[in-house]
Amino acid sequence: MVYTMNIVEALGSAALIICFVIATLYQVLYVVYYLAGLRSVNRNGNIVKSSTARKGVSILVSMKGEPMDKIEALIKNFINSELSKYGELIIVSHDDYNDYVKIREVVDKTRGGVDNVILMWREGGRGFKAGAINAALWLARYDYILVIDIDSVFNSDFVFQAIDLLEKNTEFVAVTSRWRGLNRETIVSETLWYVMEFEVNTLYRGRYSLGLPVFTLGAGTVYRRDYVREVLKGWSEDNIVEDIDAGLRIIMGGRRTAFLDDHVVLVEVTNRLSSLKIQQERWVYGALYTFKKYLRRLFLSPINPLVKLELSLYLNQYLSSALFFLGVLVSSIISVIYGKDLVLEHLPFATAWFISFTLFSLCLAHVIHSYTRNVWKTIVILGRSGVIHNYLSHTILKSIMRFLLGYPLEFRRTPKGEFEKKLVSKPLSEYILASLFTILTIALLIRRLVIVTGFTFMFALTYVYLNVRREKWL
Helix, strand or coil: CHHHHHHHHHHHHHHHHHHHHHHHHHHHHHHHHHHHHCCCCCCCCCCCCCCCCCCCEEEEEEECCCCHHHHHHHHHHHHCCCHHHHEEEEEEECCCHHHHHHHHHHHHHHHCCCCCEEEEECCCCCCHHHHHHHHHHCCCCCCEEEEECCCCECCHHHHHHHHHHHHHCCCEEEEEEEEEECCCCCHHHHHHHHHHHHHHHHHHHHHHHCCCCCCCCCCCEEEEHHHHHHCCCCCCCCCCCHHHHHHHHHHHCCCEEEEEEEEEEEECCCCCHHHHHHHHHHHHHHHHHHHHHHHHHHHHCCCCHHHHHHHHHHHCCCHHHHHHHHHHHHHHHHHHHHCCCHHHHCHHHHHHHHHHHHHHHHHHHHHHHHHHCCHHHHHHHHHHHHHHHHHHHHHHHHHHHHHHCCCCCCCCCCCCCHHHHHCCCCCHHHHHHHHHHHHHHHHHHHCCCHHHHHHHHHHHHHHHHHHHCHHHHC
């Protein structure tokens, strides 16, 4: 019995140490990125703020099941923009044929006599979004292409400045910009708006300021058409995150993606956690798939070894949340069974995590407060971001396990707008997790294991709160 207890305790201790070390590492990295982003570093060379260069651009849009009003808005925005004088809009529909016929009628009516708005139908939907924009890629007539989502909002100046940069700097083959949330009408979308600002400041502005390579984005990236055609051979149709795939191949090929921090592309964010789960499952699975797919090629590439390591950490960043969730769960169960506070026994690791967590939270709070200018509002948004992070932990873990077990994940469009309103939330997992962590919290308190109780209570509070406020969050 003692021997068995020692093995179980050892496994629990190992899980806890790993979760603390990994979480601390990523929090420290985020703090470093954020602090680096506070200083302005020009790594784009000499480009004009409002370019007078007017080179042609092909705008590629993939869509399926989109509302007709969004299609109309996309076409009208293009026709009324300066881009319509110098480029073309190629829309690829992989809807059912009957729906495509209705879409064609709307497109024909909206574009009128304009001949640079092109609609094509792609049967079957093979290759996810990548397959659709690949079809448009071979139709593109201009030297530069811009990939956007149907609901993306951007300024023509971004495109012209991006092209100007590509014209003057041959080392760059793509240019991306700052992502920002388009909507803030719910608790979830408002919180994600601020979190997105922080993530762009760290993963893009911060990393770019340090001279680290940034990845292309799925909406709002301008590419050299011939590079995508001839070198990348299009976007990978076997990958559900084609933007990360393309971005990594650009990096491994010794070329660069530029980041324009002073231009914004507005993207619609989810209003409900049920929709966010679908999006996160895809991103987690896709990032791990990309890392596995190119692991050998990455480490054989002529990139700086430290950059290779950093890229590996970047692609595996979701492990932090999953391992922390798992570490807290396992250590809580073992602490209850054997009456020992595993966190207290590994206090140095917990202390390091707490310090890094505090610094990370201060950086996030700094971003939030720069917009709210209100201490209480900042605290509220900070707390809501913690709720979202804790809630997504088990979703991330599930997606990682699915990948490790070799189960494929089919591409699912993130429900937004009218589709999001129709999404039915399945509460079973939230009920189970709320019950499990609540029982563990009570059991730990009965055994007077105070330190580990704090971590368990954090998850219990998240799931109980979300079940009580389900209509606002889920």
